[in-house]
Structure formats: structure tokens, C-alpha cells
Amino acid sequence: GAVVSQHPSWVICKSGTSVKIECRSLDFQATTMFWYRQFPKQSLMLMATSNEGSKATYEQGVEKDKFLINHASLTLSTLTVTSAHPEDSSFYICSARPPSQGHNEQFFGPGTRLTVL
Amino acid sequence: LAKTTQPISMDSYEGQEVNITCSHNNIATNDYITWYQQFPSQGPRFIIQGYKTKVTNEVASLFIPADRKSSTLSLPRVSLSDTAVYYCLVGPDPSSNTGKLIFGQGTTLQVKP
Numbered sequence: 001g002a003v004v005s006q007h008p009s010w011v012i013c014k015s016g017t018s019v020k021i022e023c024r025s026l027d028f029q030a031t032t033m034f035w036y037r038q039f040p041k042q043s044l045m046l047m048a049t050s051n052e053g054s055k056a057t058y059e060q061g062v063e064k065d066k067f068l069i070n071h072a073s074l075t076l077s078t079l080t081v082t083s084a085h086p087e088d089s090s091f092y093i094c095s096a097r098p099p100s101q102g103h104n105e106q107f108f109g110p111g112t113r114l115t116v117l
Numbered sequence: 118l119a120k121t122t123q124p125i126s127m128d129s130y131e132g133q134e135v136n137i138t139c140s141h142n143n144i145a146t147n148d149y150i151t152w153y154q155q156f157p158s159q160g161p162r163f164i165i166q167g168y169k170t171k172v173t174n175e176v177a178s179l180f181i182p183a184d185r186k187s188s189t190l191s192l193p194r195v196s197l198s199d200t201a202v203y204y205c206l207v208g209p210d211p212s213s214n215t216g217k218l219i220f221g222q223g224t225t226l227q228v229k230p
Contacts, residue, residue, distance in 0.1 A: 004160075034217065043204070044161065044220040093160045095218070105151065106218060108160030 002028050002098045006109035013084055014117055020080045021112045023050075023094030029074035030096035034106070035067075038091040050077040050094075084116045121205045121221040128227050135192040137224050139205030142186050150181060150188045153204045155223070161204065165190070192226075200228045 003026040013019050023033055031052045036044040048069055049057040056069035068080040081088055095108040122140040129135045141150070149168050153161040165172055167179040167188070178191040192199060202223040 001163075036220075043222050044155075046217065046219060049217060091158065095160070105163030105166065108162065111158065111160050113158065 002026075002096075002107045004094065004096055004107045004109040006092075006094060006112050008112060009110060010113040010115070012115045012117065015085050016083055018080055018082045019084055019114060020078055021092055021094075021114075023077045023079070023096075023109055025075045025096045025098075025107075028096075028098040030077075031074060031099065033071060033077040033094055033096045035069065035077070035079050036093045036095070038093060038111075044093060047079075052077075081114065084114070086116045089114055089116045121207055123203075123205050123221060123224045125222060126225040126227065128229060129195055130229050131196055132194050135195050135199070135226060135228075137190045137192075137203055137205075137226070138187055139190070140187045141205070141207045144185050144207050145209070147209050148185075148207050149209070150179065150185075151206045151208070151218075152177070152179065152190045153206065153220075155202045155204065161220075164203070195226075195228045197228050197230060199226065201226060 005024045005026055007022045011019055033050040035047045037047050038044045046059050047062045050069045050071040052071045052074055058064045066082055071077040091111050091113050093108055093111045095106045097106045149166055151166040152164040154164050155161040165174055165177050165179045167181050169181050172179045180189045202225050204220050204223040206218055
């Protein structure tokens with residue numbers, strides 16, 4: 001199946017700093033990628049839809065100025081958590097769906113564990 | 118997107134068949150039913166998808182009654198490695214929509230030896 005990677009797999013940062021997380025589709029092109037956040041023992045919460053070459057679409061309640069999304073190419077989307085605070089500590093997961101027929105499922109990255117001290 | 122309801126948790130033993138039922142009373146005509154599996158600290162993984170009746174693959178079976186207001190994921194002969202959270206999602210034809218997925222609470226399956 002298709003492969004989606006994320007980098008880094010985990011990151012620890014100090015409060016007030018910014019952290020960038022990369023999401024790559026390794027063997028397919030994705031015009032659309034999705035970013036989720038998951039707190040311990042909770043479900044995945046969709047944060048935003050990343051669109052190649054255009055602005056991201058954010059879900060209600062997600063601060064677009066805090067979670068900057070850039071989808072500069074068909075294989076890479078980045079999520080930058082700006083001025084991170086301890087409450088931003090979470091598991092961030094991206095996903096994408098290959099555009100070709102026969103791929104009705106989404107493929108998820110392995111996730112990035114963010115810890116803000 | 119239709120809301121789904123699943124049991125929060127289930128226990129089973131190795132070798133048993135496990136059936137997880139999901140309710141989706143407000144499913145729309147063009148909605149598909151998809152199940153994902155998630156292990157701790159990993160991204161979800163697609164298990165199976167269906168529209169009506171029965172779908173089977175190498176991993177699981179999906180049973181959908183005629184009214185489509187519920188669906189049952191069936192895992193044959195589970196092993197310890199099947200311990201995970203299972204999510205039922207309902208949404209428009211994935212081949213035509215933007216691919217946006219809304220996850221419900223999921224069912225935590227614990228398989229015991």
C-alpha cells in the first residue's frame with residue numbers, strides 16, 4: 001500500500017518555541033493531506049485540510065495563526081506549531097489518499113509526539 | 118457526516134471471533150462505512166470498507182444490514198496482536214469526496230491469552 005511518513009517521530013521543545021512537523025507521501029502525489037491531533041486515550045481530532053498550492057482549511061476551533069500549514073509540493077505538507085505551550089503537547093498525525101482509482105482508503109503517517117516543557 | 122456509536126471497550130480471548138457493532142442511524146444514501154485500526158502511538162490503518170451486504174478481505178469481514186443503520190466488523194480468530202482501538206467511520210464515497218474523515222470514540226479491544 002501507499003506510504004506516508006512523518007518527521008520527526010518525536011520532539012521535545014521549550015514553551016514559546018516553534019516546532020515544524022513534516023508529512024510526506026513517499027510513493028504517490030497528494031493534492032490534499034490532512035492533519036489530526038490526538039490526546040492520550042482520546043480519538044483523533046481533525047485539525048485542518050492541507051491543499052497543495054493554496055491555503056489550508058481549518059476546522060472550527062483550530063487557530064490558524066498558531067498551527068501554520070504549508071503544502072508546497074504534491075508530496076510534502078508541513079505543520080508548524082508556533083509559540084508552543086504545554087497544552088499543545090499531543091500526538092500529531094497526518095494522512096493522505098492516493099488519487100488513483102482503487103484507493104478508497106486514507107493512509108496515515110506514523111505520528112509525531114510533541115512534548116512542550 | 119453521519120455520527121457513529123460504538124461500544125467503548127470489548128474484551129476477548131485469543132482464538133475467538135470478535136464482532137464489533139457500530140450504529141449509524143443517520144447514514145446518507147451516498148455514505149460508505151469504513152473501519153480503521155489504531156495501535157498505541159501509531160497512525161490508524163485501514164481495515165475494510167463497504168456500502169451494503171457483506172464485504173470480506175484477508176483481515177476481516179464487514180456485515181451491513183439492508184437498512185444500513187448499523188454495521189458489524191468481524192475479526193476471525195483474534196490474537197494478542199489484534200489488541201487495538203477500532204474506529205467506525207461513515208462518509209461520502211471516498212473516491213469522489215475530499216477524503217475528510219471524522220473519527221468517533223472508537224472501541225478499545227483487549228485480547229487476552
